[in-house]
Amino acid sequence: MLVVVTGISHKTASLELRGRLALDEGGALRVAQELLDGGAACEALALSTCNRTELYLYGRDSLAARQAAVERLAQHAGMPVGELEPSLYSYSGDAAIAHLFRVTSSLDSMVVGEAQIVAQMKAAYQQACEGGCTSVVFNRLFRHALEVGKRVRTETAIGERPVSVSSAAVELALQVFGKFKDHTVLIVGAGETSELTATHLKAHGIENILVTNRTFGAAEELAHRVGGRAVPFEDLEGHLAAADIVISSTSAPHYVITRERVERSLKHRRHRPIFFIDIAVPRDLDPEINRVRNAYLYDIDDLQHVVEQNRGEREKEAHHAERIVEEELRSVNNWLRSLEVVPTIAMLRDAVEQIRRAELERLGGKLGDLSDEQRAQVDMLTASIVNKILHMPTVKMKEVAGSQECYLYVDAVRTLFDLRINGSAPERGGDAAAGATGTADPPDATVHHLRGTGTDNA
């Protein structure tokens, strides 16, 4: 049994292809269910964000599972498999789990360290779980993956530093004001970055947004979009006195705000600090403003510089995060390996028990003169012999569960006793403790193990 993942991401596919393969909520669940119904896998999950569409499968035959997934994706995109194939990546076994962990840790994201992916993964998992597409392995695996994502965020600083110009501007303003309460932001001129920055500021609690522009109509339009108020351009100095943060991005060829203007406004506002952000090229704000006490001026180059530095920091943190992923991979691998042991032991016991019963039945006629009590004793005797013989193999199997060589033992036992899997290993949507054959109870240790992780099953 192996975990397989196949899909496309921003690293392998164009925006256009990503758009064609994107799955909405219902679509993701439908794809997963179809793959299960097709018998390609016994657990399935589809993840679709704007940067990736991936199918996770758990099945006996990893190649068949992958093939089914690829065909399903191609069908969804409405293109032949051959055309889709070059844009696909596929991993199986350890590599697939490592990929899952890297995705939830945002190490595979377009912007390393972005926070959305954990929520997206969580939603995808919850949906698959409620739709009955996940069971023992995926319930455990995806919850573990979400934990890994969380761990990476708390133990590394991967998502801490802003890596866009607008968020860097907000971060710098926060360094001055601490927390936005009754602060006012003034937007001079209209531009995409200033709009974005205003939106960021708003998300951080700024409520008063003033917008001014030489053409009042443009100011009104932007004010409407960002939920602010348009004010006349002629009274710029008065607004400066009210503003704590000024974002400027006009197309004026000269300075719109000079040092003298700032000095006068600061006097009006009793020298409370003003934070200036100049996004315009050529500059709108006189660089001399930065020399005024309690006025801080950052232009687009300064902000870009901050962003560059932060990118570098994130790269460094990413190395640390990779180590966490490796560590977590080891721990989940042990569990996956031990998972194979449980049904094998159960199957072995089942097979031997069947032989015992068959033999007793065959002897039935010859034991005719025995009393019921004697019959019971024969039954007990045979059962006890079987148990004694199976005791040591069971103990040894439990011992090797989780070790690297676990597969060898599982294969040996299955070959020697000719144990065949009937149907899929863990039953779909079934109880976490139900083994492959569903007849004998798995060893206690593993039952606890599974139940322990199955309690927060949402």
Add this chain to the structure above:
Amino acid sequence: MAHASVIFFWLAFLLYGAAFAVFLYYLFSRRSAMNSVGLALVVAGVACQTAAIVLRGVSAGRVPVVGAYESLNMVAWSIVLVYLVLELFTRIKAVGLYVMPIVLVLLTVALVEYKAPGGLMPALRSDIVVLHVIVMFVAIGCLYVVGGAAIIYLVEEALLKRHRLGGVLGRLPSLATLEKLVYHATLLGLPFLTMGMVAGIIRAETFNVPHWWVDPLVLLSLGAWAVYLVLLWGRMRADWVGSRIAWLAITGLVVLLVIRFAAVPYLSGFHTYGG
């Protein structure tokens, strides 16, 4: 008892040192769990230091505020308490990194000046002197924190102006926070300083200490008191820039340090018990 006290002192010293290392690591690594780890170390440290102070007091049979070792220990202790109160009960966070070095330096000087607990000289056997000394320690604890915050304020402001904040962006307390810290800690410290000075004057008057007002320590304290008063007044006027307030706080800190490390051991006429 005196031995146990020293052992606890060392434990506290090591815990504060560890906390400082953790805070430093926090600054550069940005692992958010680290601040809590550092905080836990400080709490453990202050518990040990409290034990050290109590045991010292018990072994000496008096309030342990006599001599350089005991008084510096007390100052460090009150600084840590002020820090913990700020960290746990206000929204002023992440100043541990800057408080710990001050505490460590004070404790190192205290260690150098270590003397076995001795008896109390007759002039100090008075309730009002005990009150005077304890209140002064609280005031000094607060005002050292004020000075520390002011230094960070000025450094951070300079970094912001020069666009060099890079590595510590989002890690240093914001300028607004530091300004608030300076204001609140002064607001807390100045009344204690006033109370301590009044208690001292009452003591001097009751016992007819001759010319107590020409003592350098008394004059310097009066100077520090005036500086902090101006600071509060300036802050309440609300049109002084933060850096002016910060420079005042640093002036106050310098005066306090002169008192502590020059006036008490070398200059004062009758405050010499502080050593």
